[in-house]
Amino acid sequence: xxxxxxxxxxxxxxxxxxxxxxxxxxxxxxxxxxxxxxxxxxxxxxxxxxxxxxxxxxxxxxxxxxxxxxxxxxxxxxxxxxxxxxxxxxxxxxxxxxxxxxxxxxxxxxxxxxxxxxxxxxxxxxxxxxxxxxxxxxxxxx
Amino acid sequence: xxxxxxxxxxxxxxxxxxxxxxxxxxxxxxxxxxxxxxxxxxxxxxxxxxxxxxxxxxxxxxxxxxxxxxxxxxxxxxxxxxxxxxxxxxxxxxxxxxxxxxxxxxxxxxxxxxxxxxxxxxxxxxxxxxxxxxxxxxxxxx
Numbered sequence: 154x155x156x157x158x159x160x161x162x163x164x165x166x167x168x169x170x171x172x173x174x175x176x177x178x179x180x181x182x183x184x185x186x187x188x189x190x191x192x193x194x195x196x197x198x199x200x201x202x203x204x205x206x207x208x209x210x211x212x213x214x215x216x217x218x219x220x221x222x223x224x225x226x227x228x229x230x231x232x233x234x235x236x237x238x239x240x241x242x243x244x245x246x247x248x249x250x251x252x253x254x255x256x257x258x259x260x261x262x263x264x265x266x267x268x269x270x271x272x273x274x275x276x277x278x279x280x281x282x283x284x285x286x287x288x289x290x291x292x293x294x295x
Numbered sequence: 296x297x298x299x300x301x302x303x304x305x306x307x308x309x310x311x312x313x314x315x316x317x318x319x320x321x322x323x324x325x326x327x328x329x330x331x332x333x334x335x336x337x338x339x340x341x342x343x344x345x346x347x348x349x350x351x352x353x354x355x356x357x358x359x360x361x362x363x364x365x366x367x368x369x370x371x372x373x374x375x376x377x378x379x380x381x382x383x384x385x386x387x388x389x390x391x392x393x394x395x396x397x398x399x400x401x402x403x404x405x406x407x408x409x410x411x412x413x414x415x416x417x418x419x420x421x422x423x424x425x426x427x428x429x430x431x432x433x434x435x436x437x
Contacts, residue, residue: 154386155377158341162348164369170352172345178337180322182349189357195320197349198417199300203314204342206304207324210312211339215331227306235297240420244296275340278382282424 169193172200198243201280202231205246208276212269213250213262220261225295226253233284243284250290257292266290311335314342340385343422344373347388350418354411355392362403367437368395375426385426392432399434408432 160174168184169191182197184190195203206229214227227250234245252262266288270277277286302316304324310332315321324339326332337345348371356369369392376387394404408430412419419428 155379155383158338158344158375158377160341160344160348160373160375162345162352162371162373164352164356164366168353168356170349172348174337174341174345176327176334176338176341178323178341180337180342180345181320182345182353184353185318188353192318195316195322195346195349196300196318197346197353199302199316199318199320200322200342200346200349201418201421202300202302203304203316203322203324204337204339204346206302207312207314207337207339207342210304210306211310211324211326211330214306214310224306229304231302231304233300233302235300235417237297239414241297241417242421243417272381275377275383275385276343279343279384279422279425283421 167191198233198235202233202246205276205280206231206248209248209269209274212273213265216265216268217252217261220258220265222254222257222261224252224254224257227251243280246280246284246286248286248288250288251293252290253293253295255295257294259292262290262292309333340375340377344375344388347418347422348373348390351390351411351416354415355407358407358410359394359403362400362407364396364399364403366394366396369393385422388422388426388428390428390430392430393435394432395435395437397437399436401434404432404434
């Protein structure tokens with residue numbers, strides 16, 4: 154077995170929870186008004202999409218840097234579509250990478266995204282068991 | 296198809312990313328020092344565990360309240376064990392619920408956890424495709 158990660162989630166009040174982890178950070182979660190919450194923090198399913206973006210984003214940016222690509226800006230837009238019935242898992246996830254820089258190689262961008270998707274991204278390779286994940290990219294000359 | 300969720304993840308600097316979502320919240324992510332980061336935010340795989348805790352935590356607390364249980368404190372401890380090889384998905388996840396309150400019914404606690412695990416928790420029902428998820432609980436008389 155590989156490395157171990159620990160997290161703790163504590164009820165604050167109502168449907169508001171605080172989540173923290175080994176690395177010492179904290180984040181608030183809360184339900185929407187219609188589910189008894191006050192929107193003081195993320196919906197848990199939003200955090201999953203954010204974690205997916207961070208996971209594949211870290212993969213892609215480190216590969217592009219190794220490929221000597223000169224990146225000035227990098228954004229990942231994610232859209233998740235849930236099943237209608239409980240447990241309402243993600244059935245489809247679209248990931249759009251927006252890579253901004255000088256003289257970027259489209260081949261490098263496409264390769265880095267593909268390697269993250271197929272080999273490296275831990276989060277994507279868990280979520281793709283229930284969701285069809287599609288990726289796209291836009292390259293913007295800085 | 297059910298509801299749609301959007302998120303955006305933006306590179307700040309180095310391996311530091313900011314993630315935000317439809318509901319208007321933001322969270323920092325970063326890699327550890329050994330992977331070129333500065334630990335300014337969560338590892339993405341930590342966020343997944345936190346999201347799982349929030350997801351099942353919201354399920355369980357709302358069911359326990361409907362069952363008229365008098366809860367004074369509620370915590371969820373999570374431990375994830377990753378595969379050794381890429382993509383290093385979670386292979387095992389342990390969730391411990393610590394429920395504190397007055398005259399709590401063990402039957403109600405066990406039932407709420409089971410319903411979240413088997414029927415309601417979106418995050419758990421995605422992650423259980425790669426990870427064996429085990430749950431346990433402790434009831435503490437307040």
